[in-house]
Amino acid sequence: MLREIWIVCRKDLTIEWRARVTLVQIVPTVLLVLVVFAFAFDANPTLLGAGAGGLFWVAVLFGAVLGSKRSFDIEAEGGNLDALRLGGLAPAAILWGKATALALQSMVVGVFAAAGLLVLFSVTVEDWLLIVAAGLCGTAAFAVCGALYGAMTVGLRSADTLLPLLLIPVAAPVLLAGTRAFDVALGTSADQGWSWTALLAVVLVTYIAVGWLAAGPLLEDA
Amino acid sequence: MTGSLATRVLGAVALAAVAVMAILALWISPADEVQGDAVRLMYVHVPSIWVAYGSFVLTAFASARVLWRTRSGAGGSQGVIADRQARHWDRVAGAAAELGVIFTALTLMTGSLWGKVTWGAYWQWDARLTTSVLLFVTYLGYLALRRLPAESRSRARRSAVMALIAVVNLPIVHFSVDWWRTLHQEASLELGPGGARNYTGEMYWTLLYSWATFTMVALWIGIHRYRVLRLEELAEEAALEELLAARRAEYENAGPRSTEQESNERAEQVTSR
Amino acid sequence: MTHAASVITGYLLAATATLTYAAWVVRRGRTLGRDLGIDTTGSADDPSDRPSPP
Numbered sequence A: 001m002l003r004e005i006w007i008v009c010r011k012d013l014t015i016e017w018r019a020r021v022t023l024v025q026i027v028p029t030v031l032l033v034l035v036v037f038a039f040a041f042d043a044n045p046t047l048l049g050a051g052a053g054g055l056f057w058v059a060v061l062f063g064a065v066l067g068s069k070r071s072f073d074i075e076a077e078g079g080n081l082d083a084l085r086l087g088g089l090a091p092a093a094i095l096w097g098k099a100t101a102l103a104l105q106s107m108v109v110g111v112f113a114a115a116g117l118l119v120l121f122s123v124t125v126e127d128w129l130l131i132v133a134a135g136l137c138g139t140a141a142f143a144v145c146g147a148l149y150g151a152m153t154v155g156l157r158s159a160d161t162l163l164p165l166l167l168i169p170v171a172a173p174v175l176l177a178g179t180r181a182f183d184v185a186l187g188t189s190a191d192q193g194w195s196w197t198a199l200l201a202v203v204l205v206t207y208i209a210v211g212w213l214a215a216g217p218l219l220e221d222a
Numbered sequence B: 001m002t003g004s005l006a007t008r009v010l011g012a013v014a015l016a017a018v019a020v021m022a023i024l025a026l027w028i029s030p031a032d033e034v035q036g037d038a039v040r041l042m043y044v045h046v047p048s049i050w051v052a053y054g055s056f057v058l059t060a061f062a063s064a065r066v067l068w069r070t071r072s073g074a075g076g077s078q079g080v081i082a083d084r085q086a087r088h089w090d091r092v093a094g095a096a097a098e099l100g101v102i103f104t105a106l107t108l109m110t111g112s113l114w115g116k117v118t119w120g121a122y123w124q125w126d127a128r129l130t131t132s133v134l135l136f137v138t139y140l141g142y143l144a145l146r147r148l149p150a151e152s153r154s155r156a157r158r159s160a161v162m163a164l165i166a167v168v169n170l171p172i173v174h175f176s177v178d179w180w181r182t183l184h185q186e187a188s189l190e191l192g193p194g195g196a197r198n199y200t201g202e203m204y205w206t207l208l209y210s211w212a213t214f215t216m217v218a219l220w221i222g223i224h225r226y227r228v229l230r231l232e233e234l235a236e237e238a239a240l241e242e243l244l245a246a247r248r249a250e251y252e253n254a255g256p257r258s259t260e261q262e263s264n265e266r267a268e269q270v271t272s273r
Numbered sequence C: 001m002t003h004a005a006s007v008i009t010g011y012l013l014a015a016t017a018t019l020t021y022a023a024w025v026v027r028r029g030r031t032l033g034r035d036l037g038i039d040t041t042g043s044a045d046d047p048s049d050r051p052s053p054p
Helices: A002-019 A021-040 A045-086 A091-120 A128-153 A159-185 A193-219 B005-028 B037-070 B076-118 B127-147 B152-184 B201-253 B259-272 C003-036
Strands: none
Touching: A002 A021, A002 A045, A002 A091, A021 A045, A021 A091, A045 A091, A045 A128, A045 A159, A091 A128, A091 A193, A128 A159, A128 A193, A128 B152, A159 A193, A159 B127, A159 B152, A193 B152, B005 B037, B005 B201, B005 C003, B037 B076, B037 B127, B037 B152, B037 B201, B037 C003, B076 B127, B076 B152, B076 B201, B076 C003, B127 B152, B201 C003
């Protein structure tokens, strides 16, 4: 099973390495979101600093939506998904392979977004460990959701416009908990950052369990 | 054309119940000491969300049945029966989700009107309100997913998966939003939508009666919607048959040809698709 | 807005929304039924839907 997951994940990462869609299109879009928010708040440093934690997660969520769309676009073309299935890969292996690749790509996006915040919004980090822990759990949760909903809408007409509508409400708890954890780590709020990170971990585990059950019905005869 | 004796009786009873409910809720039940007449919005607001919750539970139950019925391995005559039952539960899920969305929308609308007169604002980032609006958007997405053209079996399965994810996600959303708000908002709102107040006597009975009325109305619409969904499927099948018949006629008119020619053409059609 | 006005607005909104949806469902059923030549899907419902005896 692990080997199969690795095969799918490596395949996706190789495609990404050749096409560089994440690096050349998604990362710039995410950075653009940060710049646009600065316009919305009239480049007010106090406001931007206070909202930096939330901005990070909104930007990464947009990146994850684009990423999961892209991740299943490459499968819809030319019946790749059928080929993978016929090649003997289990539905769960396909889902987890894609989710893993998506998580790695989202983490890259997250690193760029965080760097953008440090530079553009001049925030200071008080607790790096919390940032890393919450960041890892949150982006992984986005990736699992994205892979699930990507698999759900793969090959459908107007899936491009539907995916954000499906994905954003489900990702709302991650957005919320991630924001609170980051606000603590950036020193803009005195909340229980680690409790929120624990909530992120619980959400991640729940989504993984759901994905485990859903992989079969979603990908068996898709 | 979707009526039957049973639904006609149900519809008549529901209509009469609505009339009685209007009298009970607007005249007979007393005004609240604190909120005055605004409390009467409760008789629409609260039953709406109860009916919506009930519909979403039914959607989840029906979706579980769909997945149970379409799991692989059922073949032959067993498979045919399973397929029919899966289609049945898929229609139940679709009709119920639509009702749920309508009644959630009603809850949000009446709630914000109620909020305006009791809190002074249409919207508060209260835990319940935020959860309700996310619930609403989630099921809007579910309905959008159902609308997309796809092969009926795989559409039924993916919508079923989505409905079950939505249900699993609901407690997470509720818990996180609750935690988010209670940490930042000291004073909880005692009055108004979702306020923790106990209503007794005539108010209590009017509320229960309104709930029964709303359930009947929802049931009536839901049964009709189920039948319309069935008709939609039949219409789709009929359109497909017609298309096939036209294709066949076209083929026969062209006269007898060599099998090689035919297979070439078929291959062309397949590749051009 | 006064209390009475908001109550009336709320009730009217609820009634309009429900009636509009119900009317849409019934009318759609009529149109589809006419197109398909089906008189009623009523109490007998669709026989094709019932699991046939094995």
